[in-house]
């Protein structure tokens with residue numbers, strides 16, 4: 233019997249556990265450890281916070297038969313076992329590290345803001361928004377994907393509120409024409425843009441920026457993502473931002489029984505440099521991580537991971553959206569889609585993530601390949 237322990241039941245962990253269980257090897261026992269008995273659709277947390285459908289579903293409906301679930305939180309990783317926060321421990325032959333990410337800490341006083349990065353934060357924001365009277369001011373801080381989607385969703389579900397998006401810039405990584413389109417669509421959705429500002433402190437009644445104070449009845453902090461410090465605390469090799477280091481097969485160097493997948497993991501060079509924290513990258517990493525574990529069990533050398541990115545889908549409320557097609561290295565291509573068609577595509581992609589986890593052996597993804605950008609650079 234080989235015991236595989238999957239730490240974290242997000243997009244990477246569920247995909248990995250289901251793919252292992254579907255491999256038809258009765259002597260491979262898969263256990264998932266997760267702090268709650270539900271799967272959280274993090275890509276829908278802005279909808280959840282704004283009062284949309286519940287973003288959680290029972291893991292028992294999603295994990296394949298044969299996969300055991302242990303509700304708990306891993307707080308230390310040793311050579312062949314993990315310690316849990318509740319005092320328990322679990323032994324493993326192989327560990328799949330897939331503990332994902334959380335919202336990064338904000339500036340001083342950010343405890344006065346509501347978050348959006350995990351379910352508890354989104355629940356508490358959902359309760360707060362319901363209590364706000366018409367005309368109340370909601371300030372969303374952060375011009376990245378989470379900030380854009382959250383501001384648009386709140387404006388869509390609460391047209392009586394005054395929603396402002398405060399940031400240095402909006403979608404700064406996209407081409408100028410794409411940024412202009414997103415800004416126009418946010419304005420049409422009723423979001424007031426306040427760009428060129430850096431928030432330095434959050435108060436209970438507003439935010440301090442480098443250009444003065446802005447009043448707010450509810451500040452939403454939508455900054456970048458951070459990862460749990462579990463790998464660091466356990467003495468495993470990590471990058472400067474705390475992600476578990478792996479080789480190009482997703483095995484942790486010097487720890488051949490630990491394989492990583494998802495936001496909490498950093499594969500090297502060409503294998504991982506282009507992989508942004510996203511379920512778009514986490515799911516194929518989870519699937520490849522499962523294949524790596526199976527290869528190790530068979531005593532074979534695992535294959536290098538190869539994942540190509542396809543695009544960035546941004547929901548702007550329920551009736552509008554923006555899709556930026558990308559090269560496989562995640563750099564923008566010329567093609568974009570916007571409006572209702574983009575909203576429909578984005579919704580289908582969100583639904584597909586669940587279907588893909590249910591049918592893990594059929595799941596396929598784009599390989600890294602050679603993007604047009606790299607090919608041109610190589611020719612020059």
Ligand SMILES: Cc1cc2nc3c(=O)[nH]c(=O)nc-3n(C[C@H](O)[C@H](O)[C@H](O)COP(=O)(O)OP(=O)(O)OC[C@H]3O[C@@H](n4cnc5c(N)ncnc54)[C@H](O)[C@@H]3O)c2cc1C
Nearest residue numbers: 240242243244274306331332333494495509510511512514
């Ligand atoms: C509002 C919002 C919108 C987003 N939209 C998109 C989008 O449109 N497209 C896209 O690609 N990405 C999107 N993302 C990002 C995407 O959700 C994440 O990149 C993705 O969830 C990462 O998957 P993961 O499996 O690595 O981690 P997660 O989904 O974060 O799952 C990690 C799991 O591990 C558990 N865990 C944590 N610590 C421990 C521990 N110590 N022991 C055991 N379990 C633990 C967590 O509770 C969680 O269940 C969005 C995120 C947010 C917040």
